[in-house]
Every structure is written in C-alpha cells, then in structure tokens.
Amino acid sequence: MTDTAPSEKTEDIEIRLLLEALYTRYHYDFRNYAMASIKRRLKQGREQLGFPTFSAMQESLLHDPAMLGRLLRYLTVQVSEMFRDPSYFKAIRDKVVPHLRTYPSLKVWIAGCSRGEELYSLVILFREEGLEDRTLFYATDISQDALQAAEAGIFTMDRIPLFTENHRKSGGKSSLSDYYQAAYGRVSFDKSLRRNVVFSDHSLVTDAVFGEMNLISCRNVLIYFDRALQDRALGLFKESLARKGFLGLGAKESLRFSNQGGAFTDFVREEKIYQRRAD
Incomplete structure (x- = not known):
C-alpha cells in the first residue's frame, strides 16, 4: 500500500517554491531563513488556514491578495514589547x-x-x-x-x-x-x-x-x-x-x-x- 501523504523531501521542495513565490510576487524574502523555524511556522499556518498542502498555499498566495497578510501572520513575529529597547x-x-x-x-x-x-x-x-x-x-x-x-x-x-x-x-x-x-x-x-x-x-x-x-x-x-x-x-x-x-x-x-x-x-x-x- 502506497502512502499518499507528501514526503519530507517533497514538503521541503514545496516550501522553497512557496518562499520563492512570496519573494517574486511581493518581494518579501524569507528564503535564507532557518528552514526548521520557517517550516514549523508554515505548518501551523497550513493547518489553521485549512490548506491540504504547501502547494495549495502557494496557489492561493499567487491569486488571492488577501493571502499575503494571512501568511505573514505566521512568518513574522507579531509579539513585541511596550517600550521595547x-x-x-x-x-x-x-x-x-x-x-x-x-x-x-x-x-x-x-x-x-x-x-x-x-x-x-x-x-x-x-x-x-x-x-x-x-x-x-x-x-x-x-x-x-x-x-x-x-x-x-x-x-x-x-x-x-x-x-x-x-x-x-x-x-x-x-x-x-x-x-x-x-x-x-x-x-x-x-x-x-x-x-x-x-x-x-x-x-x-x-x-x-x-x-x-x-x-x-x-x-x-x-x-x-x-x-x-x-x-x-x-x-x-x-x-x-x-x-x-x-x-x-x-x-x-x-x-x-x-x-x-x-x-x-x-x-x-x-x-x-x-x-x-x-x-
């Protein structure tokens, strides 16, 4: 019986393509960030936003402008401090x-x-x-x-x-x-x-x-x-x-x-x- 779930290697490819699409379309560059951290954040976003794959997230990012804000919510740190520094x-x-x-x-x-x-x-x-x-x-x-x-x-x-x-x-x-x-x-x-x-x-x-x-x-x-x-x-x-x-x-x-x-x-x-x- 063949496992239809994406392999770890396939997911890594999908993530790199997603980050490339984010950079090419909107000029936000996360391509050189630590893969483990980016992957953890994107997995959380994929699950909470209801996408079956990172490729599906990429398609939405390219065709739905509202997706940019949703995605950045996971990729950027939204917690600061009052009077930070x-x-x-x-x-x-x-x-x-x-x-x-x-x-x-x-x-x-x-x-x-x-x-x-x-x-x-x-x-x-x-x-x-x-x-x-x-x-x-x-x-x-x-x-x-x-x-x-x-x-x-x-x-x-x-x-x-x-x-x-x-x-x-x-x-x-x-x-x-x-x-x-x-x-x-x-x-x-x-x-x-x-x-x-x-x-x-x-x-x-x-x-x-x-x-x-x-x-x-x-x-x-x-x-x-x-x-x-x-x-x-x-x-x-x-x-x-x-x-x-x-x-x-x-x-x-x-x-x-x-x-x-x-x-x-x-x-x-x-x-x-x-x-x-x-x-």
Whole structure:
C-alpha cells in the first residue's frame, strides 16, 4: 500500500517554491531563513488556514491578495514589547520631543504596528510629555488580525512586569498601571489612549503615501524586506515626512546602504533615529 501523504523531501521542495513565490510576487524574502523555524511556522499556518498542502498555499498566495497578510501572520513575529529597547524611547523623549513641541499640531505614523505595543508606548510617552492632545496617531499594519488586536488594547498579565520595567527605563513620568485595568489574568489599556488614533490597513509593499508626518516609527519591519523593497518603503517614509521630520528604525536596521539615505541626516545615530533634510 502506497502512502499518499507528501514526503519530507517533497514538503521541503514545496516550501522553497512557496518562499520563492512570496519573494517574486511581493518581494518579501524569507528564503535564507532557518528552514526548521520557517517550516514549523508554515505548518501551523497550513493547518489553521485549512490548506491540504504547501502547494495549495502557494496557489492561493499567487491569486488571492488577501493571502499575503494571512501568511505573514505566521512568518513574522507579531509579539513585541511596550517600550521595547527603552533607550530608543528615552531618545524620543529627550531629543525628539523638544523639537516636536514647536509645532501646533502633530502627526505620528507607527508603520507595522503589529498588536499595538509600540503604539501604546508612544501615546503614553506623548501624554506624559503633554503632546497627546495635539497629536494624531496613525497605526497601520498589513494584518487585519494584528490591527484588531491593537485596537482592543488587551495583553496578558504575565507581560506587564517587562512592560513596566521598560517604561521606567525609558524615562516614564508616571506608573504604567495608571493606564490600564487588570482582571482575569489580562490587562486592558484605557480607551482614552485610542481617542486620537486612526487604525488602518496599509502595505509598505503596494500602497502609496498618505498625510504629512512629523514622526514615523517603523521598527523591526524592514529586516524582512529585500533591498529593493527596503528602498521602496524608505521612499514612502521620505515622501510622507514633513521637512525636518523624524524617522525611527529598529536596532538592526539602517539607512546606510539605502538609495534614500541622502534625504536624511543622523539625529541619534546609536538609536537609529534620523531626520529628514530640509532641502
């Protein structure tokens, strides 16, 4: 009797073809990531999305644009931390905020907001610095699931000690517990933190510029892109920023090799915070 289930070797071929299709169609490059990790994540996605094979997932990816967001939910890490890399937020507070105070109104874009950790970090920081009321925050992500989670503002209680310590190290001027209510092993961040927030589906791969921003924070997103797509995303940020606006990237990201690098100056180099040139 012949076993009709795909062999391990066949599945590995299917996965490589799926990753190649993802790169060729959308320019997200996971081809050189550790196979064991990628395979584990894709198996989870295949089972939960109801596909019989990785080849079926590939067909859907090529013909259904909505599949990209679903697939990236499994391939990218959707869990961050509030005030992740506290020194970054300390630099925003100490170095960037004094410049932002000079504007009567502000727009801040959190690109790739995931489940909202960075969004709430920035809103709390702006509230503590007296800038929240004059600021409109745009929280965007390619994943509808992530946006819904961000808008809910609910996190498990076991994550709060780390959030609290990060907030303290970032120069927090209050207690993080002032901003949430706890019950049944979960915390719910106060609805008032979302009063100036616009949640929106936006893809750095395919969508265009919107608004004129004073600060764009896009951290740990570009590491998943190839060079061409990094340049495209950075071009969007350049066009979206007001003159002398600020761009914050992740610790492992840089403008050094980008075609867009000439449009920016280093503002806080060690924290990957850049400023749009005035010319």
